[in-house]
Amino acid sequence: MSFSRRAFLALAATGCAASTAPPGRKTAPLWFTYGGKNRQVLEGLVKTFNLSQGEHWITPIYQGDYFEGLAKLRTAIAARRAPALSHVVGEVVPYLAQADVLEPLDDYPGARQLDIVPALGQAGSWIGGAERRLVALPFNRSTPIAYLNGKLFAEKNLAAPKTWDELRAVARAFTHDGRHGFGCPIDWWFWAALVGQAGGDVVEPDGRVSLGGEAGERALDFWKTLVLDDKSMKPPPGRDYNAWEQTNQDFLGARVAMIWTSTAFLKYLEENAPFPVVAAPLPAERRRAVPTGGTHWIMLRAAPAEQKPTAWAFLRFMHETANAITWATRTGYMPVTRAAIAQLEAEGYYQKHPNDRVALDQLGVARPWPWSPDLFRVQREIVQPRLEGAVLGGKGTRQSLDEARALATRWR
Amino acid sequence: MRPSRRFDPLWMLGPTLVLLVVFFFVPLLQAAKSSLYEWDLLTPPRYVGLDNYRALIDSGELGHALSTTLIMSAVVVVGSMALGLGLALALNRPTRFAGFVRSAVFSAYVVSWVSVALLWLWVLDADAGALTALCRALHLPTTHWLGNPKSALYALSGVTIWKIAGYSMVLFLAGLQDIPRSLYEAASLDGAGAWQRFVNVTWPLLRPTAAFVGTTSLIISFQVFDVVRVMTQGGPVRSTSVFVYAIYEQVFLNLRVGRASALVVVFFVLLLGLTALQLWAWRKKGAA
Amino acid sequence: MSGRETRTLRSPLTDGVVNVLLGLVAAVWLLPYLWMLSTSFKTLPEIVRAPTAPLPSGLDLGAYRAVLESMPLARYFWNTTVMALGIAFTQIAVALPAGYALAKLKFAGRGVAFGLVVATLLIPAQVRFVPVFALLAEVGWVNTMTALILPFGVSAFGTFLIRQALMSVPDSLIEAARMDGASELRIIYGLLGPMLRPTLVSFFLFSFVYHWNDYFWPLVMTTDDAVRTLPLGIALLREQGTGVRWHIVMAGNVLLSAPALAVFAFAQRHLLRAVASKA
Numbered sequence: 001m002s003f004s005r006r007a008f009l010a011l012a013a014t015g016c017a018a019s020t021a022p023p024g025r026k027t028a029p030l031w032f033t034y035g036g037k038n039r040q041v042l043e044g045l046v047k048t049f050n051l052s053q054g055e056h057w058i059t060p061i062y063q064g065d066y067f068e069g070l071a072k073l074r075t076a077i078a079a080r081r082a083p084a085l086s087h088v089v090g091e092v093v094p095y096l097a098q099a100d101v102l103e104p105l106d107d108y109p110g111a112r113q114l115d116i117v118p119a120l121g122q123a124g125s126w127i128g129g130a131e132r133r134l135v136a137l138p139f140n141r142s143t144p145i146a147y148l149n150g151k152l153f154a155e156k157n158l159a160a161p162k163t164w165d166e167l168r169a170v171a172r173a174f175t176h177d178g179r180h181g182f183g184c185p186i187d188w189w190f191w192a193a194l195v196g197q198a199g200g201d202v203v204e205p206d207g208r209v210s211l212g213g214e215a216g217e218r219a220l221d222f223w224k225t226l227v228l229d230d231k232s233m234k235p236p237p238g239r240d241y242n243a244w245e246q247t248n249q250d251f252l253g254a255r256v257a258m259i260w261t262s263t264a265f266l267k268y269l270e271e272n273a274p275f276p277v278v279a280a281p282l283p284a285e286r287r288r289a290v291p292t293g294g295t296h297w298i299m300l301r302a303a304p305a306e307q308k309p310t311a312w313a314f315l316r317f318m319h320e321t322a323n324a325i326t327w328a329t330r331t332g333y334m335p336v337t338r339a340a341i342a343q344l345e346a347e348g349y350y351q352k353h354p355n356d357r358v359a360l361d362q363l364g365v366a367r368p369w370p371w372s373p374d375l376f377r378v379q380r381e382i383v384q385p386r387l388e389g390a391v392l393g394g395k396g397t398r399q400s401l402d403e404a405r406a407l408a409t410r411w412r
Numbered sequence: 413m414r415p416s417r418r419f420d421p422l423w424m425l426g427p428t429l430v431l432l433v434v435f436f437f438v439p440l441l442q443a444a445k446s447s448l449y450e451w452d453l454l455t456p457p458r459y460v461g462l463d464n465y466r467a468l469i470d471s472g473e474l475g476h477a478l479s480t481t482l483i484m485s486a487v488v489v490v491g492s493m494a495l496g497l498g499l500a501l502a503l504n505r506p507t508r509f510a511g512f513v514r515s516a517v518f519s520a521y522v523v524s525w526v527s528v529a530l531l532w533l534w535v536l537d538a539d540a541g542a543l544t545a546l547c548r549a550l551h552l553p554t555t556h557w558l559g560n561p562k563s564a565l566y567a568l569s570g571v572t573i574w575k576i577a578g579y580s581m582v583l584f585l586a587g588l589q590d591i592p593r594s595l596y597e598a599a600s601l602d603g604a605g606a607w608q609r610f611v612n613v614t615w616p617l618l619r620p621t622a623a624f625v626g627t628t629s630l631i632i633s634f635q636v637f638d639v640v641r642v643m644t645q646g647g648p649v650r651s652t653s654v655f656v657y658a659i660y661e662q663v664f665l666n667l668r669v670g671r672a673s674a675l676v677v678v679f680f681v682l683l684l685g686l687t688a689l690q691l692w693a694w695r696k697k698g699a700a
Numbered sequence: 701m702s703g704r705e706t707r708t709l710r711s712p713l714t715d716g717v718v719n720v721l722l723g724l725v726a727a728v729w730l731l732p733y734l735w736m737l738s739t740s741f742k743t744l745p746e747i748v749r750a751p752t753a754p755l756p757s758g759l760d761l762g763a764y765r766a767v768l769e770s771m772p773l774a775r776y777f778w779n780t781t782v783m784a785l786g787i788a789f790t791q792i793a794v795a796l797p798a799g800y801a802l803a804k805l806k807f808a809g810r811g812v813a814f815g816l817v818v819a820t821l822l823i824p825a826q827v828r829f830v831p832v833f834a835l836l837a838e839v840g841w842v843n844t845m846t847a848l849i850l851p852f853g854v855s856a857f858g859t860f861l862i863r864q865a866l867m868s869v870p871d872s873l874i875e876a877a878r879m880d881g882a883s884e885l886r887i888i889y890g891l892l893g894p895m896l897r898p899t900l901v902s903f904f905l906f907s908f909v910y911h912w913n914d915y916f917w918p919l920v921m922t923t924d925d926a927v928r929t930l931p932l933g934i935a936l937l938r939e940q941g942t943g944v945r946w947h948i949v950m951a952g953n954v955l956l957s958a959p960a961l962a963v964f965a966f967a968q969r970h971l972l973r974a975v976a977s978k979a
């Protein structure tokens with residue numbers, strides 16, 4: 001499509017989506033934290049919603065990345081200017097629920113008939129999630145997966161590694177002439193995956209922050225081996241989403257043969273790679289395990305009451321089969337309703353796009369988070385900096401994790 | 413002069429004083445009080461005494477913020493003073509070209525920090541940026557300027573120097589122009605060369621200006637925030653977590669207002685010390 | 701301008717060498733901006749292929765269109781200008797009578813008042829933002845233009861400047877005006893204000909540009925698009941996860957830097973005077 005035509009359509013779309021609603025509509029703001037391609041898909045769906053009925057109007061407002069957006073959301077709640085609708089990462093939902101800022105959704109019309117994939121909804125995302133009031137609906141749900149440079153792997157006739165040892169070997173095989181075999185952001189999410197694979201849990205179901213115990217150390221040591229000993233893993237520099245972006249760019253530039261990142265980037269990578277992209281599940285050590293990621297829809301209690309029915313109408317819209325399919329197939333996130341998955345299977349979509357199936361199949365080994373209000377603090381303040389320090393800064397594994405555990409118990 | 417009506421000073425200074433109290437002094441006291449509580453903005457505050465200070469010291473965060481900020485300040489102050497002085501000396505000539513170059517250098521001071529940060533984010537891009545390309549062309553070693561924990565802070569310092577060198581330059585130029593030509597003429601009549609003229613005439617008379625420029629740069633460098641937020645977000649591995657950024661992070665990302673207030677109190681005390689330094693330097697300049 | 705180096709050491713050769721060096725200096729400060737401008741006119745494939753090519757292959761406006769599509773640019777421009785104007789005007793309006801009282805009138809407590817104004821130089825935005833935010837949240841003024849303007853209503857620097865300038869105005873002038881029946885209000889805004897025009901213009905420009913460029917305070921005090929300012933909006937262009945689109949970021953940056961550079965180009969003298977007078 002020529003640029004001017006696309007620009008015109010996009011302008012028209014934003015003109016409709018971002019500017020003021022036609023008179024007579026009930027409006028509600030949606031604060032979102034996507035950039036790039038996923039943002040366009042979301043804004044397209046918002047526009048479809050706005051134009052497909054005459055009662056409600058959603059105004060999407062971009063707020064930066066997850067962390068910036070979360071900061072603004074909490075600020076807005078404190079300043080009593082909360083939006084009706086937003087989305088947040090799973091680790092922070094228990095905290096917000098405990099602070100009593102989330103609108104319970106159980107009693108909204110049609111809430112119980114949404115037919116959500118159990119592992120993706122509240123029931124499956126947190127231990128004991130089903131017994132609590134419904135406050136979160138799945139939006140963009142993901143698991144980490146492995147992406148392989150199809151051309152390089154075919155040349156060496158190698159397959160996706162199924163165990164940690166195989167991963168080490170494969171990474172080494174591709175590390176030469178300035179290229180690295182493996183790349184992965186040094187991030188809590190991937191570490192949690194490794195901990196699960198090593199047989200442990202980051203936070204015990206009773207809320208005790210064990211950081212996986214011995215499994216936690218083995219996970220960290222595995223990274224250190226790859227980065228410092230084998231030098232087959234390229235640690236992306238930068239923080240938070242800068243690091244994730246760098247990993248993607250390294251993969252696309254064929255500087256790294258295999259990466260771990262979110263299934264969220266599937267379409268982006270497939271469309272921009274000058275080689276075939278092969279998605280594969282993560283390997284096992286003692287067992288297969290992955291955390292789930294992405295965000296959940298939440299409604300804010302402090303928002304004006306008139307906005308809430310509009311927000312709810314949009315949430316139901318997003319759970320309709322056609323829209324759930326549009327969202328999932330254009331980004332790489334998993335479809336959130338069973339009906340959507342069934343339809344895609346019936347259409348033969350997964351035969352044509354086997355990469356899309358990988359994340360879905362991993363749901364069987366997805367580990368839920370504990371319903372712990374401290375989880376996001378543990379992640380952000382205590383663990384994340386220490387992961388970086390241990391792998392990139394050379395600090396001792398046991399020392400780093402012991403420190404982290406001590407801090408987690410002392411400074412609640 | 414006497415006021416024409418006795419209560420005149422009241423309405424003349426009223427708005428000023430009300431605004432000062434409401435937006436400066438009360439917040440300062442509030443910050444000190446908040447530092448003794450634990451507060452996340454969403455739930456009521458909880459008294460914790462000096463725990464916040466203890467936590468900041470024990471976790472090393474206070475020390476880290478201090479050392480990161482001090483390193484950056486040292487580099488920025490020395491760099492911008494040296495560069496500013498050098499530029500002032502070189503550009504202290506009446507040609508149109510010199511005027512043009514002066515404007516070019518000063519222009520960086522006029523745009524926003526965000527503008528400078530985004531610009532240098534691109535220039536310092538490890539793969540596609542101009543600096544990397546330049547180094548490769550000159551066969552110099554390159555690194556991931558902003559992503560390497562060892563170089564990130566210095567990269568940010570360099571960007572800061574680039575932005576404020578024009579300010580130092582203008583101040584030094586003003587100082588240079590206050591030096592009477594007769595002193596130079598007398599010195600060269602005595603047979604002094606360019607270097608000796610600098611050491612014996614220029615520098616002694618410029619010292620108060622230099623002290624002023626130094627302390628002003630110091631205070632600017634202590635308040636650096638925008639470049640950190642836009643370019644590195646405190647990373648990699650917290651190597652660019654300067655004081656103001658640490659305060660921001662505690663409030664908005666960690667939701668620990670009490671701890672942020674403790675950092676604010678320490679920061680305020682530091683600024684007091686620095687300003688005392690500036691006053692001392694200013695008095696020296698006035699006396700000279 | 702005076703105080704130049706003596707002419708005796710200049711020769712065509714040293715002049716030439718110095719000019720080359722000066723040219724290099726200018727390059728260090730101008731080339732980054734020129735490269736930014738050039739990048740903003742490229743397309744993404746072009747950037748991937750040849751990021752450091754000095755000139756774009758054509759003047760592609762796609763990046764600028766993308767910036768316009770992704771944010772309400774006009775609104776941000778408007779918000780920023782209104783805010784900066786509001787602050788600069790308020791500061792002058794408040795500082796004129798204050799400077800007058802501090803410079804010209806004898807009254808009990810003058811020293812204390814002056815001391816209080818001085819003291820605020822020690823309390824920068826980063827020290828006061830959390831309590832101010834909490835206060836404004838209490839009254840529901842977060843994310844409003846008031847939150848952006850009012851906390852900056854007083855400028856200690858401006859108050860000084862005006863006080864300084866007024867101290868050199870002869871008392872007799874004011875006494876004469878009083879005897880003519882002018883009220884103090886009239887004297888301050890009608891007589892002295894216009895007399896101080898150069899000072900006020902310099903200060904106005906300085907304050908306007910400073911606050912137009914401000915990132916920290918609007919970052920803290922705004923939560924959505926309603927009063928979001930341009931620096932915040934442009935900073936949001938560095939999107940994460942799917943590759944930074946440099947041409948778009950640079951286009952946004954061109955739009956952000958242009959006004960400040962334009963003001964600088966037209967009003968250099970005034971700005972320089974304000975900066976130099978701080979010393």
